[in-house]
Structures are given as C-alpha cells and as structure tokens.
Amino acid sequence: DAKTTQPPSMDCAEGRAANLPCNHSTISGNEYVYWYRQIHSQGPQYIIHGLKNNETNEMASLIITEDRKSSTLILPHATLRDTAVYYCIVRVADIGGAGSYQLTFGKGTKLSVIP
Amino acid sequence: NAGVTQTPKFQVLKTGQSMTLQCAQDMNHEYMSWYRQDPGMGLRLIHYSVGAGITDQGEVPNGYNVSRSTTEDFPLRLLSAAPSQTSVYFCASSYSYLPGGEKLFFGSGTQLSVL
Numbered sequence: 707d708a709k710t711t712q713p714p715s716m717d718c719a720e721g722r723a724a725n726l727p728c729n730h731s732t733i734s735g736n737e738y739v740y741w742y743r744q745i746h747s748q749g750p751q752y753i754i755h756g757l758k759n760n761e762t763n764e765m766a767s768l769i770i771t772e773d774r775k776s777s778t779l780i781l782p783h784a785t786l787r788d789t790a791v792y793y794c795i796v797r798v799a800d801i802g803g804a805g806s807y808q809l810t811f812g813k814g815t816k817l818s819v820i821p
Numbered sequence: 822n823a824g825v826t827q828t829p830k831f832q833v834l835k836t837g838q839s840m841t842l843q844c845a846q847d848m849n850h851e852y853m854s855w856y857r858q859d860p861g862m863g864l865r866l867i868h869y870s871v872g873a874g875i876t877d878q879g880e881v882p883n884g885y886n887v888s889r890s891t892t893e894d895f896p897l898r899l900l901s902a903a904p905s906q907t908s909v910y911f912c913a914s915s916y917s918y919l920p921g922g923e924k925l926f927f928g929s930g931t932q933l934s935v936l
Contacts, residue, residue, distance in 0.1 A: 742925070749825075749911050749927025750864065793863065809925065810880070811856070811863035 710794045715816045718788075724781040726815050728794030731775045738797055739770060740809065741779045743790040750793065750811070753779065784819045791816050823847050827912050827928035834902040834935045842897040842931050844912030850926070852918040853895040857881065857908040858930075864911065870895055871918045902935045909933070 711729040718724040730739065740755040754761055754768045756777075761768045767780040781788055793814040828843045846853065854869035856879075866879030870889040884906060886898040895914075899906060909932050913925040 747909070747930070749913070749929055750925070751927070752924045755924075810866070813861070813863050 710796055710812055712792075712794050712812065712815045714813065715818070717818050717820055718781075718784045720786060720819050720821050721783055724779075724784040724788065724817055724819070726779040726781075726792050726794075726817065727776065728779070729776045730794070730796045733774050733796055735774070739768065739777050740793075740795040740797060741766070741768065742793045742795065742811070743788075744793070744814070745787075745790040753792075784817075786819050786821065789817060789819045825912055825914055825926050825928040827910075827931050829931060830929070831932050832934070834899070834933065836902060836904060836935060838902050840899050840902065842899075842910055842912075842933070844895045844897065844928060845893050846895075846912075846914040846926070847893065848914065848916065848926065849892060850914035850916050851892075852916075853889065853912065853914045854879070854925075855885070855887065855895070855897045856911045856913065857906075858911065859908050867897065867910075899933075904935045907933060907935045 738755050738757050741753040742750040743753055744750040754763055754766050756768045756770055770777045791814040793811050795809050797809055825846045851872050855867040856864040857867055858864045865881045867881055867885050868879055868887040870876045873889050873892050876887050876889055889895050909930050911930050912928040915925045
C-alpha cells in the first residue's frame with residue numbers, strides 16, 4: 707500500500723469548513739483513498755472513499771487531485787462533535803493473495819474544533 | 822441491528838494467563854479483522870478473515886490466535902499474555918473485502934491490561 711503523510715494536528719473554528727490534507731505521492735492508479743475518524747477512545751468510523759473522482763456524502767467531501775498524489779477531506783461546517791483523529795488510508799485495488807487485504811492506519815491528524 | 826459487538830470492555834490479566842476476546846457481528850459481513858491500538862499510535866492489524874474457515878495474519882500476529890467457524894463470530898485468543906500486549910483491541914467487519922467494499926464497521930473496543 708502507498709504511504710500517506712498527514713499533519714499531526716489542526717484547529718478549526720466551529721461552523722467553518724475543516725480541510726484536512728493528505729499526501730500520497732507514491733499512489734498507483736488502482737489504489738483507493740479512504741478516510742476514517744476516531745473520536746476519543748471509540749472505534750474508528752468510516753467517512754468516505756474514492757478512486758479518481760471527487761466524492762461527497764452526508765458527512766464530508768473528498769477532493770482528489772488530478773495526479774492523485776494528494777487529497778483533501780472537507781467537513782463543510784465543523785461542529786464540536788467533529789473533534790477527532792482523522793486517518794487517510796490508501797489501499798491497493800487488486801484482489802491479491804493472502805496478506806494483500808490490509809487497511810493500514812497511520813497516526814492521522816488530530817482535528818480540534820474550537821468554539 | 823447491534824452492529825459489531827465486543828466483549829469484554831475491560832480486562833486485567835496476569836502475565837502468562839490466557840483469554841479470549843469475543844467479537845460478533847450481525848450484518849452478515851464476509852470480512853472481519855482485529856486491530857490493536859497503543860497510546861499515540863495508529864491501529865495495527867493483528868489477524869483478519871475473508872470468510873468462515875479462512876484466516877490470515879496481519880502486521881502483528883505473534884502471540885495471538887484466531888478462528889472463524891461462523892460468519893458472525895471472530896474470537897481473538899491470547900495464548901500467554903505478556904505486558905507488551907497491554908493495548909486497546911478493536912474488532913472490525915465489512916460486507917466485502919473486494920476493492921471499494923472496505924467500509925469497515927468497528928466495535929467499541931476492549932481495553933486490556935497485562936500486569
């Protein structure tokens with residue numbers, strides 16, 4: 707799986723958009739980008755994923771650059787409940803043999819939403 | 822639906838003791854996995870299963886055993902607990918292990934201390 711690089715922490719004012727960047731410069735053409743978040747001591751929660759096109763759901767938007775070397779997760783109107791660690795994960799799309807199916811969580815970005 | 826249920830929520834063991842962490846899902850998911858999370862670290866994959874009767878090792882499998890006799894259950898066994906296994910353990914499942922299908926649902930975690 708391609709490596710990802712995220713800033714360790716970010717602040718965002720409540721009600722403003724939170725833009726969380728992720729670099730994945732070694733991504734290959736068949737690798738998906740996934741975003742999860744983990745609210746203090748809870749199990750991680752799936753947010754969104756994409757391959758090439760931008761994606762939007764009820765939680766967030768995912769913007770992937772044309773060269774696919776980076777992406778941005780956008781929370782359009784951050785609330786205090788969005789304070790969490792956000793993980794950007796890249797996983798190969800091929801169906802490989804044993805060991806190929808792993809989602810590797812790094813240290814993520816700790817987002818603090820400020821009142 | 823209950824989703825992914827983990828038991829117990831907390832456990833204290835003495836070095837050398839064995840125990841089983843339980844994980845059950847009621848969503849008929851093919852894929853199940855176990856992660857551990859140490860302070861300040863991301864999640865690390867221990868073992869995973871792509872269906873009943875099929876298991877494989879993740880990043881940190883030593884000291885742990887798993888089995889998958891039913892679709893619903895995926896217990897994690899600590900054979901001889903060591904202080905290095907003090908961690909928070911998360912079970913996760915998804916409806917598919919195919920690319921794009923990895924929307925993982927996580928349990929609430931088991932906090933394990935080995936003295």
